[in-house]
Amino acid sequence: xxxxxxxxxxxxxxxxxxxxxxxxxxxxxxxxxxxxxxxxxxxxxxxxxxxxxxxxxxxxxxxxxxxxxxxxxxxxxxxxxxxxxxxxxxxxxxxxxxxxxxxxxxxxxxxxxxxxxxxxxxxxxxxxxxxxxxxxxxxxxxxxxxxxxxxxxxxxxxxxxxxxxxxxxxxxxxxxxxxxxxxxxxxxxxxxxxxxxxxxxxxxxx
Amino acid sequence: xxxxxxxxxxxxxxxxxxxxxxxxxxxxxxxxxxxxxxxxxxxxxxxxxxxxxxxxxxxxxxxxxxxxxxxxxxxxxxxxxxxxxxxxxxxxxxxxxxxxxx
Numbered sequence: 001x002x003x004x005x006x007x008x009x010x011x012x013x014x015x016x017x018x019x020x021x022x023x024x025x026x027x028x029x030x031x032x033x034x035x036x037x038x039x040x041x042x043x044x045x046x047x048x049x050x051x052x053x054x055x056x057x058x059x060x061x062x063x064x065x066x067x068x069x070x071x072x073x074x075x076x077x078x079x080x081x082x083x084x085x086x087x088x089x090x091x092x093x094x095x096x097x098x099x100x101x102x103x104x105x106x107x108x109x110x111x112x113x114x115x116x117x118x119x120x121x122x123x124x125x126x127x128x129x130x131x132x133x134x135x136x137x138x139x140x141x142x143x144x145x146x147x148x149x150x151x152x153x154x155x156x157x158x159x160x161x162x163x164x165x166x167x168x169x170x171x172x173x174x175x176x177x178x179x180x181x182x183x184x185x186x187x188x189x190x191x192x193x194x195x196x197x198x199x200x201x202x203x204x205x206x
Numbered sequence: 207x208x209x210x211x212x213x214x215x216x217x218x219x220x221x222x223x224x225x226x227x228x229x230x231x232x233x234x235x236x237x238x239x240x241x242x243x244x245x246x247x248x249x250x251x252x253x254x255x256x257x258x259x260x261x262x263x264x265x266x267x268x269x270x271x272x273x274x275x276x277x278x279x280x281x282x283x284x285x286x287x288x289x290x291x292x293x294x295x296x297x298x299x300x301x302x303x304x305x306x307x308x
Contacts, residue, residue, distance in 0.1 A: 022225065025226050029234035
């Protein structure tokens with residue numbers, strides 16, 4: 001960030017210099033929080049593709065493929081996440097509780113889902129109901145945490161959306177091919193689109 | 207230059223330090239006191255004074271939290287602060303003919 005001393009009230013001010021100051025500080029703010037939505041867009045796209053591909057495979061004559069679909073989804077997702085982080089390095093997390101919580105929440109969610117998915121498949125104990133509930137609970141909790149740390153109250157509705165899915169899947173207690181379509185739609189409406197709006201909102205030039 | 211009513215300028219935000227605080231928070235949404243102090247390069251007392259004014263205007267909320275045993279002062283922009291900041295930026299843009307409304 002460029003050096004900006006805020007305590008220079010005696011220097012000449014104009015709308016132009018004020019807008020330049022606003023722009024610089026907003027850039028610093030965006031770097032600080034790191035919640036720019038791009039990773040939500042990346043994972044929204046990847047999960048939508050994954051769920052849709054799995055639905056198509058299940059409904060078609062193709063042999064059931066799970067790992068063949070989800071390993072590329074995870075690998076490409078993590079690779080893109082790595083590239084995004086590398087292109088837009090955040091400010092150090094030292095003394096930045098919000099950023100620590102944000103990063104920890106999504107990492108915990110992603111790792112929990114990935115660990116259950118791969119371990120249960122390898123040990124032949126995979127239960128689609130468990131991973132569905134785990135996914136919706138984790139995503140709902142992550143959005144709730146983002147909402148609290150960023151003060152963006154609207155993200156609580158996104159969290160509520162994921163938790164509503166948790167409740168519905170738990171109540172009806174059935175998992176079928178249509179569940180994949182519901183999760184695919186949820187990835188669009190409750191992950192990709194919020195990520196897009198978050199990015200657009202925080203990318204607005206002053 | 208477009209016409210703009212200077213009386214519409216929000217005095218609570220117009221101070222350079224407070225404008226800097228609001229700009230940072232508008233993007234970051236929340237920040238710790240020490241972090242703001244580092245970003246703004248102002249003294250504790252100066253920052254506290256300006257934060258108090260913004261809090262009185264209900265543009266920000268200030269809460270005390272703990273990270274382990276370490277006390278933290280967390281400052282977050284409020285919804286009214288968000289609206290006031292957007293309106294302020296729009297006003298500035300209007301002054302130099304950049305407003306979307308023009």
